[in-house]
Amino acid sequence: MKKVYSLLFVTLLILVLTACGKPGASEQSSAPEPEASEETTEETSNEVAELEPEEGAELIFWSPGDTELEWVEYVAEKFNEKYGVPVTTEDVSHTDAPGKLQTDGPAGLGGDVFTGAHDHVGNMDAAGLIYENYYTDEYTERFMEGAITGVSAISDGEYKTFGYPLAIETVGLFYNQDLLDEMGFEPAETMEELIEQSKEFMEANPGSYGFMIEPGNFYLLHGFVGANGGYVFGDNNTDPSDIGLNNDGGLKAAELMTQIRDEILPLKKEDITGDVISSHFNEGKLLYQISGPWALRGHHEAGVNFGVTTMPTVENGEVPTTFSGIKALFVNAYSDYPRAATLLAHFATSDEMLEKRYEITGQLPPTFALLDSDTLKEDVYNLAFLDQAQHSVSMPNIPEMQNVWGAMEVAYTSIWNDKSDPQVELDKGVQQIKDAIGSQTE
Secondary structure, X not given: OOOOHHHHXXXXXXXXXXXOOOOOOOOOOOOOOOOOXXXXXXXXXXXXXXXXXXXXXXXXXXXXXXXXHHHHHHHHHHHHHXXXXXXXXXXXXXXXXXXXXXXXXXXXXXXXXXXXXXXXXXHHHHOOOEOXXXXXXXXXXHEOHHHHHHOEEEEOOEEEEOOEEEEXXXXXXXXXXXXXXXXXXXXXXXXXXXXXXXXXXXXXXOOOEEEEOOOOXXXXXXXXXXXXXXXXXXXXXXXXXXXXXXXXXXXXXXXXHHHHHHHOOOOOHHHOOHHHHXXXXXXXXXXXXXXXXXXXXXXXXXXXXXXXXXXXXXXXXXXXXXXXXXXXXXXXXXXXXXXXXXXXXXHHOXXXXXXXXXXXXXXXXXXXXXXXXXXXXXXXXXXXXXXXXXXXXEOOOOHHHHHHHHHHHHHHHHHHHOOOOHHHHHHHXXXXXXXXXXXXXX
């Protein structure tokens, strides 16, 4: 590739500064540096220098087992064919990898590249365990915004991207096709239409429900909050001093929940659990529900004729911004071969390798190019989740997020069960979050 020296210098400077002062920054574990060549003297506007693996490089690739490890073994073989770098694969779950790396990394025993969950990014960077994504500009163009924000964090006062996204998971609107056909309905495109269909369906089918949602489950409720202009934390969910859960958008979301309760779901929160919702759907007593890919198998096994589509729009015409979870690859800051490891992460998250990963694992790749993939289009369920993922926002990956779940559950439970004033309860919930964050920083 043809590059500019000035752009190269800036890129390398950022990477070196990122490594400074962190456990992984040493002579043996330096920031990835490209091999100089005559091609680096010519100008280009949006590319970084091509890396070359270190001489004698050998890599360890950590991945969860089963089909994900099968894919990693395929990638390792193809990578070795292209770069001549042998890759050893090891079964390490994406949830265990950060803790294991913190223990094994200093001893040089960690995976050079590993699979991790996006909500660990902030902590992994603070611990000096991971390098920045060397190809940030490319990935910002290729991947959905929710995938990029998920693997990014504020580091040393700057917003930086660290991970190489692999898969995205979010929720969508499930519907019972047979029941829709009986009523002469098409899948609802707006919440207003969903509520009206639910009323008609319940009137024609006593003992059944048109729509169910867990009233205290903020993971599911966030879609309504975000679509109305509410947010968890400011500045791309990186600023815990700015909480937007009780603003006008948060209030509109709470008011929508009260409308659902009053008009179509007159049950206590304790009577609307995930198991109850799944059972009603499997028994043909529920028209609509919100769930994720994890629910597909159970409904198929129950013999339900169902479909999945994007979330119905709210009053302002916006699609609910559901939460998404991101799996990604990360480069170990302790790696003895950072250039080779970076190349492996880049190679593994090419569109070609991600499409192969989908074929093997069924997990959805968050790249724009694969939205038009014939392979993905063959599965209408996963395609619907991928469509919804374009309207999703990754769950905040900063430690302060742990304080949000309980506070919002308490607030929404009080609004739902006790018919408490929504603004009052949301204000209490936000204050609870602020108090908890304050106690952690004292």
